[in-house]
Amino acid sequence: MQKMSYFCPLLFVCVDVCVVHAIRLTQLSPLLHPHPFITLWGGGLLRAWLLLILIFNYPGSPPWMSSFKGLQTLAVLCFHYPAYISLLWALGQPALEELWGWHSWQRLLQSYGVTVVAWLYWSQYVSSLFKRKTSGGSKENTGASLKRLMGYMLPFSRRFVVVIAFVVLSSYGEMAFPQYTGRISEWITNEEESGAFTNAIITMTLLTIASAVLEFLCDLTYNVTMSRVHTAVQGLVFQAVIKQDIAFFDSIPTGDMVSRVTTDTNKTSESLSEELSLLMWYMARLSFLFIFMVKQSWKISLLTCMGLPIVWVIPKLTGYFHQVIAVKVQDSLAKANQVATETFSCIKTVRSFANEDGETERYRQKLDDTYALNKREAAAYAASTWANSMSSLALKVCILYYGGTLVTSGTVSSGDLVSFVLYELQFASAIEAVMRYYPEVKKAIGASEKIFEYMDRKPEIPPDGTLAPENLMGHIQFKNVTFTYTGRNEKDNPVLKDVSLEIKPGQITALVGLNASGKTTCVKLLERFYQPQKGQILLDGKPLNSYKDEYLRTKISVVSQDCVLFARSVRENIKYGCESMSDDEMHRAARLASAHTFITTDLSDGYETDVGQSGAQVSGGQKQRIAIARALIRRPKILVLDNATSDLDAETEYQVQQALLNDTNHCSVLLISHKGVEKANHIVVLNEGMVHEEGSHDELLRKGGLYADLVRKQNQAFHGKQDDKRDAH
Ligand SMILES: Nc1ncnc2c1ncn2[C@@H]1O[C@H](COP(=O)(O)OP(=O)(O)OP(=O)(O)O)[C@@H](O)[C@H]1O
Numbered sequence: 001m002q003k004m005s006y007f008c009p010l011l012f013v014c015v016d017v018c019v020v021h022a023i024r025l026t027q028l029s030p031l032l033h034p035h036p037f038i039t040l041w042g043g044g045l046l047r048a049w050l051l052l053i054l055i056f057n058y059p060g061s062p063p064w065m066s067s068f069k070g071l072q073t074l075a076v077l078c079f080h081y082p083a084y085i086s087l088l089w090a091l092g093q094p095a096l097e098e099l100w101g102w103h104s105w106q107r108l109l110q111s112y113g114v115t116v117v118a119w120l121y122w123s124q125y126v127s128s129l130f131k132r133k134t135s136g137g138s139k140e141n142t143g144a145s146l147k148r149l150m151g152y153m154l155p156f157s158r159r160f161v162v163v164i165a166f167v168v169l170s171s172y173g174e175m176a177f178p179q180y181t182g183r184i185s186e187w188i189t190n191e192e193e194s195g196a197f198t199n200a201i202i203t204m205t206l207l208t209i210a211s212a213v214l215e216f217l218c219d220l221t222y223n224v225t226m227s228r229v230h231t232a233v234q235g236l237v238f239q240a241v242i243k244q245d246i247a248f249f250d251s252i253p254t255g256d257m258v259s260r261v262t263t264d265t266n267k268t269s270e271s272l273s274e275e276l277s278l279l280m281w282y283m284a285r286l287s288f289l290f291i292f293m294v295k296q297s298w299k300i301s302l303l304t305c306m307g308l309p310i311v312w313v314i315p316k317l318t319g320y321f322h323q324v325i326a327v328k329v330q331d332s333l334a335k336a337n338q339v340a341t342e343t344f345s346c347i348k349t350v351r352s353f354a355n356e357d358g359e360t361e362r363y364r365q366k367l368d369d370t371y372a373l374n375k376r377e378a379a380a381y382a383a384s385t386w387a388n389s390m391s392s393l394a395l396k397v398c399i400l401y402y403g404g405t406l407v408t409s410g411t412v413s414s415g416d417l418v419s420f421v422l423y424e425l426q427f428a429s430a431i432e433a434v435m436r437y438y439p440e441v442k443k444a445i446g447a448s449e450k451i452f453e454y455m456d457r458k459p460e461i462p463p464d465g466t467l468a469p470e471n472l473m474g475h476i477q478f479k480n481v482t483f484t485y486t487g488r489n490e491k492d493n494p495v496l497k498d499v500s501l502e503i504k505p506g507q508i509t510a511l512v513g514l515n516a517s518g519k520t521t522c523v524k525l526l527e528r529f530y531q532p533q534k535g536q537i538l539l540d541g542k543p544l545n546s547y548k549d550e551y552l553r554t555k556i557s558v559v560s561q562d563c564v565l566f567a568r569s570v571r572e573n574i575k576y577g578c579e580s581m582s583d584d585e586m587h588r589a590a591r592l593a594s595a596h597t598f599i600t601t602d603l604s605d606g607y608e609t610d611v612g613q614s615g616a617q618v619s620g621g622q623k624q625r626i627a628i629a630r631a632l633i634r635r636p637k638i639l640v641l642d643n644a645t646s647d648l649d650a651e652t653e654y655q656v657q658q659a660l661l662n663d664t665n666h667c668s669v670l671l672i673s674h675k676g677v678e679k680a681n682h683i684v685v686l687n688e689g690m691v692h693e694e695g696s697h698d699e700l701l702r703k704g705g706l707y708a709d710l711v712r713k714q715n716q717a718f719h720g721k722q723d724d725k726r727d728a729h
C-alpha cells in the first residue's frame with residue numbers, strides 16, 4: 001500500500017510529461033498557429049483535465065492528491081504559465097517568444113519548481129493563516145483580549161500615535177542607506193558626478209542618523225508607556241484575585257495564582273513591550289523594503305518572493321531534528337534537577353542512611369545522559385545552522401546571477417542591483433523576524449486571556465452588609481446550620497449538619513470533638529469565609545451578613561489552628577492590619593499572650609526581629625504567642641482560639657489561658673481545644689458535624705457521654721505517659 005502511494009505521484013509526473021509533449025506536437029499544427037493564446041490556455045486545460053481523470057480514476061491515488069490542497073497544486077502546475085504569459089502580455093512586455101516555449105525541458109522543470117514553491121507557500125504560510133481565521137473560538141477570544149488590552153492602553157493613545165509616526169518615519173529613513181549605496185556604487189563605476197557623490201553621502205548619513213534618533217525616541221516612549229500599562233494591569237489582577245471568595249483559594253493551587261499575577265502578566269507585558277514593538281518595526285520596514293525592491297526591479301522581487309519560502313523551509317526541516325534533541329536534553333536536565341532537588345530536600349534522610357556517595361553517583365549518571373544528548377544536540381545545531389546559511393547563500397547567488405543577466409541586458413542598472421541586494425538582505429531578515437515575533441505576540445495575548453479570566457471572575461460572596469453598631473454585645477447564635485464545602489462530592493455528608501449553638505456575651509464557650517468533626521468549619525463560617533447552605537448565623541440577633549465586612553474583621557479576632565506569620569518583623573506581624581496602634585497597645589497584647597518576655601529577651605532585635613518565611617525563625621510556641629498577640633491587639637469583642645495553644649508547653653499554656661481569662665471578661669471567647677476546657681462556662685461537643693451534647697464540664701462528666709469518654713482517654717494517655725517515664729527511670 002505504501003509503495004502504491006509513491007507510485008501514483010511518479011505515474012502522475014510521467015503522464016504529465018507525456019501530455020505536455022503531446023500538446024507540443026499539436027501546437028505544430030497550422031490550424032492552431034494563428035491562435036497562440038487559445039493554444040496556451042487550451043493546452044493548460046487539457047493538461048489539467050487529463051491529470052484530474054488520472055487522480056480520480058486511478059485506484060492507487062493517495063487521498064492528498066484529490067484533496068483541496070492537491071487540486072490547488074494541480075491548478076498551479078497547469079495554469080501558472082498561461083497566467084504568467086497573459087500577465088506579461090497585458091503589461092505590454094515581450095511575451096510572444098515565451099508563448100510557444102512552455103513545453104521545453106527547461107520550462108517543464110521550472111514549472112515543477114514553481115509548483116513546489118507554491119505548495120510550500122500554501123502549506124507553510126497561507127493555510128495556517130486560513131486556519132486561524134476559521135478557528136472561530138480562539139480567534140474571538142484573542143480578539144476580545146486584544147480589545148481589552150487596547151482598553152488599558154487607551155489613556156495613552158496620543159503617545160501611541162506618536163510611536164507609530166516615529167516607527168514609520170524611522171523605517172523610511174532606513175531605506176536611505178541601501179538606496180544611496182546603490183547610487184554611489186554606480187557613480188564610482190562610471191567615475192562621474194563627484195559633487196552629487198558628496199551630497200549623496202551627506203544626505204544618506206543625515207537620514208540614517210535621523211532614523212536612529214527617531215528609533216531611540218520611539219523605543220523610549222513605547223517602553224515607558226508599556227511599563228505603566230503593565231504596572232496598572234498587574235495591580236488590577238492582584239486586586240481582583242485578593243477579593244475572591246475563600247472557596248476560590250481552596251480550589252486553585254497557590255502556584256497557579258501567583259503565576260497568573262506575576263508570570264502571566266509579566267509575559268504579556270514583556271511580549272507587548274518588546275516583541276510587539278519589534279513586530280511593528282519589522283512590519284513597517286518590510287512594507288517599505290518591499291515597495292523599494294519592486295521599484296528597483298519587479299522581476300528580481302518576484303524571484304526573491306519565490307525563493308524565500310524554500311530558504312525558510314530547509315532550515316525548518318533540519319531544525320526539526322535539533323528541536324527533537326533539544327526537548328530530550330531538557331527532559332534529561334529536568335531529571336538531573338529532580339535528583340538534586342530530591343536529595344537536598346531529603347538531606348537528613350540521605351545523611352542518616354549515609355548515602356551521599358550513592359546520590360552523587362545517581363546525579364552524575366543523569367549528567368552523563370545529558371552530556372551524551374548534548375553532543376548530539378551540538379551536531380544537529382551545527383547542521384541546521386549550516387543548512388540555514390547555505391540556503392540563504394543559494395538564494396543570494398540566484399539573485400545575483402539573475403540580477404547580473406538583467407544588468408547585462410540593460411534592464412536594470414548596476415546601482416539598482418546593488419541597492420536591491422542590500423534591500424533583499426534586510427527584507428529576508430525582516431520577514432524572519434515578523435514570523436518569529438508574530439506567534440510570540442499572539443501567545444502573549446493568549447496569556448492575557450488567562451489574566452482576564454481572573455479579573456472577570458465575580459467572587460461568590462453575598463453583598464456587603466451595612467450594620468456597624470458602636471456597641472456590640474458579642475452574642476453569637478448558630479441556628480440549624482448545615483454546610484458542605486463546594487467541590488466536595490454531592491454524595492458526601494455535609495460537614496455541619498443542623499448545628500445550633502450559642503456563644504454568650506462575655507462567656508467562654510468551648511467547642512470540642514474528634515478530628516474532622518467540623519470545629520474549624522464553624523470558625524470559618526463565623527468569619528464569613530463560606531456561606532451555610534441552610535440555617536443562619538446571628539450576631540446580636542441580626543444575621544451575620546448584614547454587618548459590614550470591615551467592621552466584623554475588627555470585632556472578631558481568630559487565632560487559627562494553622563496560624564501563619566508573615567516574613568516581616570514581630571512588630572509588623574502583631575500590628576498587622578492595624579498599623580496605627582500604639583506601641584503600648586502592642587506591648588499589652590504581647591504580655592497577655594505571654595510573648596513580651598521572650599520577644600524582648602530571646603529575640604536578637606526584640607520587636608524588630610524578622611520572623612522569617614512563614615515564621616520559620618521562631619519556634620512553634622513563639623509563633624502561636626505572636627499570633628495570639630496579633631489577635632488581641634484589636635481588643636476584639638469575639639475572640640476565637642482554634643487550637644491556638646496546642647504548641648505551648650503546659651506552663652506557658654496555663655499562663656496564656658490565665659491571662660486571657662482575666663482579660664477577656666469583656667469579650668466572648670470561643671475556645672477550640674482538645675484539652676484544658678474545664679474552665680469554659682459552656683462546652684459544646686461536636687461529633688461528625690452534629691452537636692452531640694452540651695453543658696458545663698461537670699454536667700458533661702456526670703452525663704458520661706462522648707465528652708466524659710474524651711476526658712477519660714486523655715487522662716489515661718497522660719497517666720500512661722507518666723508510667724512510661726517512670727519505667728524508663
Ligand atoms: N476547604 C475545605 N474543602 C473541603 N473540605 C474541607 C475543607 N476544610 C475542611 N474540610 C473537611 O471538613 C471536615 C471538617 O473539617 P474541620 O477542619 O472543620 O475539622 P476539625 O473539627 O477542625 O478537625 P481538627 O480537630 O483536626 O482540627 C473534614 O472532613 C475536612 O476534610
Ligand SMILES: [Mg+2]
Nearest residue numbers: 519520521561
Ligand atoms: Mg480544626
